Amino acid sequence: MPSAPLPVRDGLNPSRLRLPDAGEWTTVLEYLVARFPHDAARLREKVTLGEVVTGSGAAITETTPFSAREFVFLYRDPPDEVPVPFTVDVLHRDEHLLVVDKPHFLATMPRGGWVTETALVRLRRELDLPELSPAHRLDRLTAGVLVFTVHAGARRAYQSLFAEQRVHKEYEALAPVSDDLAFPREVRSRIDKQRGVLQAREVPGDTNAVSRVEILGIDGAVGRYRLLPRTGKTHQLRVHMNSLGIPILGDPLYPKVQDVAPQDFSNPLRLLARKIEFEDPFSGSRRYFASRRNLAAWKHSTPGPR
DSSP states (O other), rough: EEEEEOOOOOOOEEEEEEOOOOOSSBBBBEEEEOOGGGGHHHHHHOEEEEEOEEETTBBBBBTBBOOOOEEEEEEOOOOOOOOOOOOOEEEEEEESSEEEEEEEEEBSBBBBSSSSSSSHHHHHHHTOOOOOOSSSSTTOEEEEEEEEESSSSHHHHHHHHHHHTEEEEEEEEEEEOTTTSSEEEEEEEEOOTTTTTOEEEEESSSSOEEEEEEEEEEEETTTEEEEEEOOOTTTTHHHOOOOOOOOOOTTTTSSOOOOTTTTTOSOOOOOOEEEEEEOOOOOOOEEEOOOOOGGGGGGEEEEEEO
């Protein structure tokens, strides 16, 4: 995969498109206009300004011939987004790492309809860190400790820690209390998440998801739980808590999918990435970071913004 010949601009990476194997288009611009007809005027404008380039960095013109399987890079206009009214708090910064306390409702990085209202783009802009990259991800609805690498040279080492499950993660959640469950307990299952489907689901087969669940305290009908994922499947903790019959409070996907307006920030998922601990691949020292956020502030079913 070729590296982008365009730099990060205003916190955003350029988009990369691969031209199809064959087609009737005679120029690159003809193909782009055919693929994105609603953006035809902007695409022509970008080509005129020299903002659409080949993999070698050469600017595409109106007459640049279509070439099958070649890569094209350009800056796409971000969608209109509802501002997320919560801040990203910095917990730690050094020559390699930036560790933050992500709020609920803010995506880790651009995806789907969330582009500028993401932790990555916000931090690149606010801290002038164009090479900033997430070492792992948190769901948009999950708050807590999130680790970024500051420069490209540190990216592989830290991302490998998370990919190889050499990071100790501790989460906290608020969920109903069940008299039928004893804690601590371990939940083991096979989780499958299909592209385009909102919910992940447990399916028959070999175990690929393991979570330890402990209860820390009870306040009326609400329990405060410590969740220790041994694996890192999409929505794992949410799926496992739901499978126990105690879905996490504020979850719009489990047990049933609920339609929540983009501007509704009143009822967050009560899930917090409380702690992260790992051996630093450069210094060899033990690194420990903890969230300063408090789920108790969101305990009630219709809380106000934190």
